[in-house]
Structures are given as structure tokens and as C-alpha cells.
Amino acid sequence: MRVLVLGKSGMLGRDVMDTFLEREFNVLGIDRKELDLEYPSRIPRVLKNADPDIVINCAAYTNVDLAEKEREKAMRINRDSPGVLAETCNAFGIPLIHVSTDYVFDGRSSRPYKENDPVCPVNYYGLTKKEGEDAIRSNLEKHIIVRTSWLYGRHGKNFVKTILRLAAERSEIRVVADQFGSPTWAVELARALLKVVETIWRTENKAPWGTYHFAGLGETSWYKFAEEIVKRAKKYQDLTVRRVVPISTDQYPTPATRPGRSTLDSTKISETFGVTLTPWEESLSLMIKEYYDENL
Numbered sequence: 139m140r141v142l143v144l145g146k147s148g149m150l151g152r153d154v155m156d157t158f159l160e161r162e163f164n165v166l167g168i169d170r171k172e173l174d175l176e177y178p179s180r181i182p183r184v185l186k187n188a189d190p191d192i193v194i195n196c197a198a199y200t201n202v203d204l205a206e207k208e209r210e211k212a213m214r215i216n217r218d219s220p221g222v223l224a225e226t227c228n229a230f231g232i233p234l235i236h237v238s239t240d241y242v243f244d245g246r247s248s249r250p251y252k253e254n255d256p257v258c259p260v261n262y263y264g265l266t267k268k269e270g271e272d273a274i275r276s277n278l279e280k281h282i283i284v285r286t287s288w289l290y291g292r293h294g295k296n297f298v299k300t301i302l303r304l305a306a307e308r309s310e311i312r313v314v315a316d317q318f319g320s321p322t323w324a325v326e327l328a329r330a331l332l333k334v335v336e337t338i339w340r341t342e343n344k345a346p347w348g349t350y351h352f353a354g355l356g357e358t359s360w361y362k363f364a365e366e367i368v369k370r371a372k373k374y375q376d377l378t379v380r381r382v383v384p385i386s387t388d389q390y391p392t393p394a395t396r397p398g399r400s401t402l403d404s405t406k407i408s409e410t411f412g413v414t415l416t417p418w419e420e421s422l423s424l425m426i427k428e429y430y431d432e433n434l
């Protein structure tokens with residue numbers, strides 16, 4: 139089975155490449171140099187040349203704050219390209235796995251979001267991702283959309299790596315304590331995508347198509363998340379940080395509004411594809427151990 143990964147150089151894309159290569163899949167990764175998703179019309183030719191059995195789209199416009207300004211660009215990459223990708227996969231008779239976000243929700247729910255809960259993005263990035271999901275659903279039956287949240291990992295810029303850096307430089311770190319969600323280790327999302335692809339392969343393209351959530355088990359705030367990062371890092375390194383201080387969203391204004399509580403319920407992907415769900419604290423411990431063991 140030949141798997142084409144778009145966004146092979148991103149935080150998730152790199153873990154997806156490694157995970158599939160370890161399982162000895164025939165994986166072809168491409169990045170912006172080979173296919174710039176600002177130009178959706180280039181997609182069919184690239185897919186024809188790559189000739190995959192399945193496509194995994196890890197590429198996206200991911201700068202939540204800048205998306206408020208670069209609206210057209212974000213929409214081309216996050217809506218138009220997934221739409222053309224789905225149309226092309228449909229023409230070639232192959233499935234598409236696409237990664238989406240908790241930011242399609244408004245964050246006002248009192249319980250974790252399920253897949254069929256109404257979406258209502260509160261920022262432009264969330265809107266572009268919602269539109270991308272819709273474009274896929276209306277162009278391709280054989281799709282799996284996996285919404286995830288608060289992604290971190292060894293590659294790229296992310297919250298865990300930022301806190302580790304700040305904890306070594308500053309005595310005090312101020313972190314927002316009134317936004318809640320589920321931290322997700324990119325390695326575990328990559329493993330979940332592997333399970334999905336294996337099922338699609340085994341069932342000869344008769345998988346339960348549709349939308350799924352995948353995130354670390356449990357819920358936390360950015361503040362509590364930062365505290366847990368620092369607590370674990372102290373086992374490996376002397377840190378300069380003395381205090382992690384909770385602040386409110388009002389004290390940390392950003393161009394894009396964030397949902398207040400965007401925790402995802404991942405039961406459906408676990409029951410459908412046998413994907414293992416791990417408490418977010420356990421995954422964080424593993425990632426931080428890897429970070430120090432491998433001198434990342």
C-alpha cells in the first residue's frame with residue numbers, strides 16, 4: 139500500500155512519516171516545495187505522479203493569530219486545497235485522511251465535544267478548518283476527518299517546547315488558566331492514524347467513513363499543563379523557573395479569540411478502530427523523557 143503524506147515537514151507530518159516507515163509502509167512524503175497548497179489547481183498533477191493508494195493530509199495553515207490577517211491565504215490552504223484534494227481522490231477512487239481541529243467548536247459546552255455536536259468557530263482559523271471539513275464531505279465519500287487538539291511533540295514549535303525553554307530562562311512564567319482542553323502527543327495521533335489506515339487496508343476500502351475525534355484522555359488548562367511540564371522537567375534539569383502563575387485570558391490578549399473549553403471526546407475512534415486512548419499526563423511524561431534522553 140502506497141501512502142502519500144502531505145505536510146511531511148510539519149510537527150505531526152514528521153511523526154506520521156516515522157510511524158509509517160517503522161511499520162514498513164511504502165510512504166511518500168511531500169512538502170510545500172513539491173506542492174504549494176496555496177495553488178489548489180496543482181493538486182491533481184502531483185497526485186497523478188505520486189499514484190498513492192491513500193492520502194493523509196497533515197498540511198495546513200496553522201498560525202491561528204496570523205490567520206485573522208491573512209484570511210484569503212488561510213482559506214485557500216485550509217478550505218480550497220482540501221476540497222480539490224477530495225475531488226481528486228474521488229476521481230482516482232482512493233481515500234483521504236484529513237486532520238482537523240477542536241477550534242471548529244465555540245468552547246461553550248459543559249461536556250467534551252462529540253463528533254456530531256454543532257460546530258461554531260470563534261476565530262478565522264477555526265472557520266477555514268470547518269470549511270475544509272465541509273469541502274471534503276461534499277466531494278468524497280471515502281474520507282476520515284480526525285479532529286485533534288493542543289498538539290505537541292518533538293518537532294516544530296509547540297507549547298511543551300516553549301515552556302521547557304522559558305523554564306530554563308525565566309524565574310516566573312505566566313500562563314492562561316481559564317481555557318481548557320486535551321493535550322495530544324503527536325506520536326499518539328500518528329499511531330491512531332496508522333490504525334485507521336490499517337483498517338482501511340484490511341477492509342479493502344470499506345471503512346466506516348466520517349468524522350472522528352482523537353486527543354489525550356482528560357482535560358486541563360494551559361496553566362495546569364505548564365505546571366505539569368515544569369514538574370516533569372525538574373527531574374532531568376535544574377530550572378531557573380520558581381513560579382508558574384495563573385492568569386486570565388483577559389490578561390493575555392491575542393488577535394484571535396480562543397474557545398474556552400474545547401475538550402474532545404475520543405470514544406468513537408477508540409471503539410471503531412481499536413485506537414488506544416492514553417491519559418494526557420502519561421503521554422507528557424513519555425515525551426519529556428524522550429526530550430531529555432535524546433537531547434532534543
Ligand SMILES: NC(=O)c1ccc[n+]([C@@H]2O[C@H](COP(=O)([O-])OP(=O)(O)OC[C@H]3O[C@@H](n4cnc5c(N)ncnc54)[C@H](OP(=O)(O)O)[C@@H]3O)[C@@H](O)[C@H]2O)c1
Pocket residue numbers: 145146147148149150151169170171173174175176195196197198199200215237238239240267285286287288289290294295
Ligand atoms: N498544533 C496544534 O495544536 C493543532 C491542534 C489541532 C489541530 N491541528 C491540526 O493538525 C494538523 C497538523 O498541524 P501541525 O501542528 O503539525 O502544524 P505545522 O507544524 O504548522 O505543520 C503544518 C504543515 O503544513 C505545511 N504547509 C503550510 N502551508 C503550506 C502550503 N501553502 N503548501 C504546502 N504545505 C504547507 C507546513 O509546511 P512548511 O513547513 O513549509 O511551513 C507544515 O509542513 C493541521 O491540520 C492542524 O490544523 C493542530
